[in-house]
Structures are given as C-alpha cells and as structure tokens.
Amino acid sequence: MSCKKNTSQENHKYTNDLIHETSPYLLQHAHNPVNWKAWNPETLALAKKENKLIIISVGYSACHWCHVMEEESFENDSVAKIMNDNFISIKVDREERPDIDQIYMNAVQLISGSGGWPLNCIALPDGRPIFGGTYFPKEDWKKILLQVNDFYKKDPAKAAEYATKLLGGIKESEQIKFNTAQAEFKSDEVTQALTEWNKHIDPNKGGLMGAPKFPMPKALHFLLRYAHQNKDAQWRNYVETTLQALANGGIYDQVGGGFSRYSVDEDWHIPHFEKMLYDNAQLVSLYADAYLATKNPTYKQIIEETLTFVDRELTNDNGAFYSSLDADSKNKNNKLEEGAFYSWEITELKAVLKTDFDLFKDYYNINKTGFWEHNQYVLIKTQSDVAFAKSHSVSPVALASKVKKWKQTLLKVRSKRNRPHLDDKTLTSWNAMMLKGYVQAYKALKKPHYLEVAIKNAQFILKNQTQKDGSLYHNYKEGKSTIDGFSEDYAAVIDAYISLYQVTLDEKWLRQANALTKYSLANFFDTKTHMFFFTSKNAKNLITKKMEIQDNVIPGSNSTMAKNLFQLGHYFSEANYSKIAKQMLNNVKKDAIAFPVEYYNWLDLMLNYTDTYYEVAVSGPEAVQKIKALQSYYLPNVLFAGATTESKIPLLESRFMPNQTDIYICVEGACKLPESDVAKAVSKMR
Numbered sequence: 001m002s003c004k005k006n007t008s009q010e011n012h013k014y015t016n017d018l019i020h021e022t023s024p025y026l027l028q029h030a031h032n033p034v035n036w037k038a039w040n041p042e043t044l045a046l047a048k049k050e051n052k053l054i055i056i057s058v059g060y061s062a063c064h065w066c067h068v069m070e071e072e073s074f075e076n077d078s079v080a081k082i083m084n085d086n087f088i089s090i091k092v093d094r095e096e097r098p099d100i101d102q103i104y105m106n107a108v109q110l111i112s113g114s115g116g117w118p119l120n121c122i123a124l125p126d127g128r129p130i131f132g133g134t135y136f137p138k139e140d141w142k143k144i145l146l147q148v149n150d151f152y153k154k155d156p157a158k159a160a161e162y163a164t165k166l167l168g169g170i171k172e173s174e175q176i177k178f179n180t181a182q183a184e185f186k187s188d189e190v191t192q193a194l195t196e197w198n199k200h201i202d203p204n205k206g207g208l209m210g211a212p213k214f215p216m217p218k219a220l221h222f223l224l225r226y227a228h229q230n231k232d233a234q235w236r237n238y239v240e241t242t243l244q245a246l247a248n249g250g251i252y253d254q255v256g257g258g259f260s261r262y263s264v265d266e267d268w269h270i271p272h273f274e275k276m277l278y279d280n281a282q283l284v285s286l287y288a289d290a291y292l293a294t295k296n297p298t299y300k301q302i303i304e305e306t307l308t309f310v311d312r313e314l315t316n317d318n319g320a321f322y323s324s325l326d327a328d329s330k331n332k333n334n335k336l337e338e339g340a341f342y343s344w345e346i347t348e349l350k351a352v353l354k355t356d357f358d359l360f361k362d363y364y365n366i367n368k369t370g371f372w373e374h375n376q377y378v379l380i381k382t383q384s385d386v387a388f389a390k391s392h393s394v395s396p397v398a399l400a401s402k403v404k405k406w407k408q409t410l411l412k413v414r415s416k417r418n419r420p421h422l423d424d425k426t427l428t429s430w431n432a433m434m435l436k437g438y439v440q441a442y443k444a445l446k447k448p449h450y451l452e453v454a455i456k457n458a459q460f461i462l463k464n465q466t467q468k469d470g471s472l473y474h475n476y477k478e479g480k481s482t483i484d485g486f487s488e489d490y491a492a493v494i495d496a497y498i499s500l501y502q503v504t505l506d507e508k509w510l511r512q513a514n515a516l517t518k519y520s521l522a523n524f525f526d527t528k529t530h531m532f533f534f535t536s537k538n539a540k541n542l543i544t545k546k547m548e549i550q551d552n553v554i555p556g557s558n559s560t561m562a563k564n565l566f567q568l569g570h571y572f573s574e575a576n577y578s579k580i581a582k583q584m585l586n587n588v589k590k591d592a593i594a595f596p597v598e599y600y601n602w603l604d605l606m607l608n609y610t611d612t613y614y615e616v617a618v619s620g621p622e623a624v625q626k627i628k629a630l631q632s633y634y635l636p637n638v639l640f641a642g643a644t645t646e647s648k649i650p651l652l653e654s655r656f657m658p659n660q661t662d663i664y665i666c667v668e669g670a671c672k673l674p675e676s677d678v679a680k681a682v683s684k685m686r
Helices: 024-028 041-050 064-074 077-086 098-112 138-154 156-172 187-200 217-230 233-248 277-294 297-313 346-363 385-391 396-414 428-445 448-464 487-504 507-523 557-572 575-594 600-610 623-630 678-683
Strands: 053-059 087-093 119-123 129-133 328-330 336-338 614-619 638-643 662-667
Touching: 024 064, 024 087, 041 053, 041 087, 053 098, 053 138, 064 077, 064 138, 077 087, 077 138, 098 119, 098 129, 098 156, 119 138, 129 138, 129 156, 138 156, 187 575, 187 600, 217 233, 217 277, 217 600, 233 277, 233 297, 277 297, 277 428, 297 428, 346 396, 385 396, 428 448, 428 487, 448 487, 487 507, 487 557, 487 623, 507 557, 557 575, 557 600, 557 638, 575 600, 614 623, 623 638, 623 678, 662 678
Parallel strands: 053 087, 614 638
Antiparallel strands: 053 119, 119 129, 328 336, 614 662
C-alpha cells in the first residue's frame, strides 16, 4: 500500500503501511506523508526489485529527538517526496527489534564515532549500510538524501565496495575468541579492574564523571556487593553517595515516584524525562539490596514509591508491564513540550500549597538551584530530612507528614494535566527484569503484594510469551505476540524464574529456567566461541549475526546467561553448565579487567570464583519461613534452595526430615553440619 490520501473519520491526510503494525512507535508514524514500511521480507524484496536504496530509521516511543525529527522532516511533504521517489523507507521500533538496531547502530558508530536515537541509516538494496547518523535537521537531511542517492546512481560499484568494508567492520567489532588459556580468576584481578574504574567515578555527586549521567544500576549492584564482601568503605560510600543523589535529584520523580532514564547535567537534576520500565526494574532491585545492606529508610521509601508508580502507570490488568512513558506531553498551550508534565511554576505552587509554600520552597529548592527554564522548576532535594528539620525548627515527624501531604496534593493537581504518551507494548526481557525487581523488593520489605505481582507476571510470561516448542516471544500487544525472542529475553526470564524460585520454593520456576536454558543452548549457542548469539539460528533477513558481549545500561545477554549457567550448574549438578559459564568469563577476562565499566556484570560473576560462594539448602516443613528469614540479610554470595517435602533437586535430595527444618551451608557441594537457627547459619557465612 502506498502512502495515500485518507478519507476516514479520523481526518488524517495520509496513511501508510505502518497502520497495520502493533508497535505504538510505528503507529505514531502511520500518518506521515513518508511511505513508511515495516521491516519484513516483502519490504526487503521490494528494495531489491526496484533497485532502490533503503532508509532504515530506528527509534522508540519515549525518544524526544525521534519526535523532533518526525515533526521537522517526516511530516514534511517536500522531504517525504524525496524519500518516496528515491528510497524504500523502513521504520523500526528498536525495542521490538533490538537485533536490527544493534547492527545499524554498530554501522553508525563505525562511520561517525558515536551513536544514539533517532538512528538513520541508508543501505544498499541488499541491506548493507553505506551512510548513517542520528538526528539531522530538515535541510541537512534533504541534502544527505540527495547526495547519497546521487552517489549510488553514479557509482554503484564504489558504493558496494564501501558497503563491503563497512560490513566487515561490523562483523569484526566486539568479536570474541575462545580463550584456550586455563580459566583462573584471582582477587587481585578484580582489584586491578576497580583501580581502573576508580579513574572514571564522580566521588562527590555519584555516578561517572561528567554529563549526561546514567544511573547504571547493575554496575552499582556489583560495587555494592564487592564493597560488602571485601569490607571496602570507599566503594560502599561511593555507592551510597550515588543512591542518595539519585533519590534527591530531579531524575527521581519526587511527586509520583519512579526514575527517568538519565540526567542531562552532572547533578542528577534535570532529567531526560522519559520513564523506562527497565530502569525502574533494575533500580528497585538495587535499592532493595542496598536496603538489606544498610536499613537506610530512604531506600525503603524509594522502593515503595517506585513500585506504587509501576502499579499505577505501567501495569496491565493481565499482569504484564508496559514499556515506557514519553518525555513529552502537551503543555497548557496544547503544544508538545519535554518535561511539561513534571515541572512546576511558582504561581501554581503558591496557589496549591498556600501557607506551606515557604517551607516547601526550601525543601525542594524552588530557587536558583531548582530552576530549569521558562519559569519552570524541577523539584530537587539538597539536604537530608534530618538536617532540613533541624535547620527549619520542625520535628522530623511533622516534616514527614507535610512532605507526604505535599506529594498527595501535587500528584492530584498533576493528574489533571495532559499525560505523556504511554508505550503500552509488552517486552518479555523488560517484564522479566521488573518481575525480579518485585521479587527483590519482597525479599527486602516482606510485602505480600510484591510477591503476588511477581507471580502474576511470571504466569503471564508462561502463558502468553512461551510458545509450544518451549521458545519465547519477544513482544506482546493486545493479545498478539509476533516477534520471536532474542537471547536477552531468555537470559532475563531465566534469571527472573530463578529469583522467583528462591522466594517461593516452587520448583516449577526452576524447571522452567532449566528448560529455557536447554533451548538457548540448542538455538543461540556458538560452539566455536562458547558464547551466545543475540538472534537464534532460525533468524532471517539480517546482514550479519551479532553477540551482545559488553554490559550497558542493561547487562549484556551473554553475561546474564553466564551467571544463569553458573547458578543452574549448582542447582542441578550440571557440570556442562558450570564449564560453559567459566569459559565464557575466561573469554572476556582480559577486557573485563581493562574496561570494567563496560564489563561490570562479568566482574560480578568473577566474584563467585574469587570469593567464597555458598549454597544454602533448607529442607523441612518450615523451609519457606526460614528462607524468608535468611533473605532478610544481605547475602549476595549465596545460592538458596529449599523444599518443604522430599525434593529431587540435587542440592536437596535425601535431606528432608518431616519433623525438623535444617539449614545446610555448602561450598562446592561440601557441607557443614546442619543448623536450625537462622542467625547462627548467617554467622557461618560471614
């Protein structure tokens, strides 16, 4: 279907092929004058048939600059004419198709030295890229389109030669080799990695030096664990500084809870206002473990408020979680504006808060510190509640009561504003991360609701995202799942199922984790390198296959899978799992030590080998209660197994006694005498 005049009641001037898609991001472009098509075999065949260059434009629903480029260029008739006359234009939702995004992002990084979204690549009719970049202003984009098309028409051989070289670079980047050296991991290698990491941190404001600043929750998770196991005060202070700065900053929604993706400044003040499920999932897990380690009440508050936000705004009735909320929403002039939903003017605050305004103003810095732009303020705290209460001669209890009332009042006022667009698609990997976030929150705070939500989501994944052959789907929307899962989906779901087993002791989840692992080994595993491809052996229509080796804001699928194999190897006494996990870590060890910020999840796995790693098996009628009590402690180097009846799990086999509940503490299968007292058991692991 070409982009044609639309005579429907919705009064859109144009409609293109994206109208048939389910992705909210693709549907946002369904009425552009550009004749957008989805990535599919028919579209790729059309490019070859018509011998036209392909524009591959990648973005996501919550991306501010994606919307800017759409408004400037893709809604413009003159730009659309150039694109429609000379190119086959494909729109890609990077969250639905991370495999496509990886390849063409890699190309853009090789071409320009950096990347981001929107991602705009121009490729030969066979899909090999020859040009790429991110956001382009309208006039620049028009010039690029004409120049690249002219280059291809005049010298197709030269274009093909360049494409071949670029594809070679894409294939070689992040290339991994099987390390034949003996797999040995030493504590001083972790220390060496942290010495390198220390060069990049901001010790005063938290996070890494400079701006923009990303929370990087799983990296902080590793550092929290390292500091705890090695009694390292410096790294513990650094993690706590970062957690407090995040909690105080504008990156955290002080009114409604939940975190934005990153801050544009080094003070965590002004966020890029989109709220992503994966950030909030990982940050809840982090704050939950930090609460177990410190019992800091601020961390408890962050967990509760963030999960209240997720319950309220990102949860479907069927137990699934939505993907994100946009940065932009319509302001009072009915124009899309970044942060309009979350920022405040003084006149509005005075009218709403009345006599409380002066105290509120000091608490949330409605002053030079909290000022953003256009008379707008973004709430930020610069003092602890204890210090603020003391300096303002108010009791901590009275202050807490006021803050709670302020939040309720402003949330009510804000709910009447135009809301940011919700990306209501469901992604399996992100759902699994949020599932684990609820499990971790349950461990820390023992709220039954958190476990109920986790189980409901796990049942959703099992029912809707698991195919008859045991494979996973990647996406879900309105009852439809259309894209096969990637290794990130398997890695995240296996991890989440293991976590769920550890609190419920329902072996169904452990068996499901094992079944998904076997499927992954059969369909994603590369026997030459002992690493996992991002796409399965059945994937088609891609110019190359990639492996996700490095850790980013989300840990790479390979590091997560290696950790899963390590754990499942212990649970099932499966030597092959343990062997593969060790080899995978050995493959990246050199890079992990040299570039620790990009390999933090691998370093977390390395701690399993360099420090004592415990297997704790609890068997007996009170196993659930004792596991629950054990998990009230921060024990990051412990694998929990438990059963209230006889179990065939190797760690638990032949250990059940009907009249007593025993706690077995083991290392590599060698166990101490069983304990019945939780505190004594914990002391043996410290």
